[in-house]
Amino acid sequence: MTHRILPAIMSGGAGTRLWPLSTEAEPKQFHAFGGGLSLFAETVRRVSGDAGGLSFAAPLVAANAAHLALVKRHLAAAGAEPSAIVLEPVGRNTAAVGAIAAALGHELEPGALVLLLPADHVIADRAAFLMAIARAAPIARDRIVTFGITPDRPETGYGYIKAGAELAPGVFAIESFREKPDVEAAAALLAEGGYAWNAGMFLFDPHVLLEEFAHAPKIRDGALQALAQAVRRDGVIYPDAAAFAAIPAAPLDTALMEKTRRAAVAPCAIGWADVGSWSEIWRLAEKDAAGNALQGGAAVLDGANNLVRGDGVKVCVAGVRDLIVIATADGVIVLPRARAQDVKALRDLALGNSD
């Protein structure tokens, strides 16, 4: 049988750890990293058309209200027409988006499953991803399925999910959620086995999700109210600003997934990466023989294992190792790869943010 799937693309991320390329005006998901299309456009294209027992509807997009023009441009680059674009007047995290996607999914594509995806991840193996979706689809009629990424290193930046009983080939009940571990704990989880990274991608039947929002009724009711009072014009949905702002902000994971008994996990190895930091981008990038990743206008003279990227300006480095050097019209950063987590602090320093 063929499963009808409505992709719901969440484009609310700010990508502050990829400053100065990722900015408020043009965040991470609207940039390309080594490929021709942006992460957003790649995400849209990945879940389109008919493939492997799946039939994808035109995507629903939830985005920051300031990014409407960007969303339209990157949808066009992906060759996609949206089912609808929901503009969030303020960010209220993924639980609110999940509730709105469920309600709109029911309305726009009755009977379809909703596939809720961040717009700013890389998935290198599309075929494996589609296969995981197809395996998860039957279970998603009764449970909320999260796609768990099979870990290949003791990563401390993600939450971990422990798989329980197998419900169907490749789909498991969830035994427990584990918050971001330290490096020793992460290594122990890897050694123990049966864990997957929580990648924040969900497949669900709208009815099931809205029922399970009994665990977070204020979020659901607030989202439905903001939607009921929305203005709709030219395929764009503007939720009521006051009602939307009143929705409690929470991730779908903690608000719902960690509470419901109707969760499931589909572990998969799909070449996933969240492209969450410049060190991650160096790890994923093509590199020269000396380990330098050069992107945009960039050159290295006698240096090793650097990430050097110039957008609109030429960046030249000599005699340095293991550095991140990023230059755009918005700013320039230089720091060791091992300190990529400090980018947010540098951004605050540059923008004069005191928080």
Added chain:
Amino acid sequence: MTHRILPAIMSGGAGTRLWPLSTEAEPKQFHAFGGGLSLFAETVRRVSGDAGGLSFAAPLVAANAAHLALVKRHLAAAGAEPSAIVLEPVGRNTAAVGAIAAALGHELEPGALVLLLPADHVIADRAAFLMAIARAAPIARDRIVTFGITPDRPETGYGYIKAGAELAPGVFAIESFREKPDVEAAAALLAEGGYAWNAGMFLFDPHVLLEEFAHAPKIRDGALQALAQAVRRDGVIYPDAAAFAAIPAAPLDTALMEKTRRAAVAPCAIGWADVGSWSEIWRLAEKDAAGNALQGGAAVLDGANNLVRGDGVKVCVAGVRDLIVIATADGVIVLPRARAQDVKALRDLALGNSD
């Protein structure tokens, strides 16, 4: 008595070792380094008015023909009207400029001495400089006086001059010239004493210089011919391009000073620096407690002994030491302070120069 002095400002330098701030379109001398005025404007202002037995005429400026607008702007910033601006259609080094300055000095300020100065040096102690000029002036009626900088470190980037017999208080015959030494030789010269750095600044009577050009008659004759065929308009002198291009290119030091018996040196400690590299600029700059020199839009989080400068863009560094980081609209460079000599190679790399 009061000595009448015509300053002749040589603005032909390219400053390639200060790329990407110093560019062909706007080279080093037209930038400020820690002060409010550019090196050019500071140079002009330093030798103006009446002071300490000296009476300065309005300056003569020799500049690249492409920089006329820049020269006028920086003269205005210095509050100066020029005696004349000579536009060089091509660079022919300092001997040609010296010959032209002597000929024009004779014409514009009969009886005055000519003070030939690079436009791109720092002289922190103006009073000491003026005193050195005043001491040298009587000797300059019969000899070409070069100002020698009393060395304070075994610098390998400059030529050295050995002082001979004292001709007048603080002015000496020249015993010998010494090309740029290696670091051991430089240390030996310092230990031996009696040496001064050759700073390329000259005080002379036009008649004397033109006579001594008997050691380089082709340069003198070529310069005089280019001047005789010049177009003069609105205070700007355009030497004949073909005649000017035919002048042999040579520094005044090797073409004349090392050959004439009528040379003298006036050693002086005047806070001189040629601002020849980014490491020199770090050395001269004001620094924070951790040794970081921050210029323009620049910030450091937990780093030491760096030079960080942003012109038109904010540059933020974290966790690095002893680096030069310079960002302008023309390019970005990152390299260790100890490798500042590689800037020219980085510039060639960025501009695609193969030479």
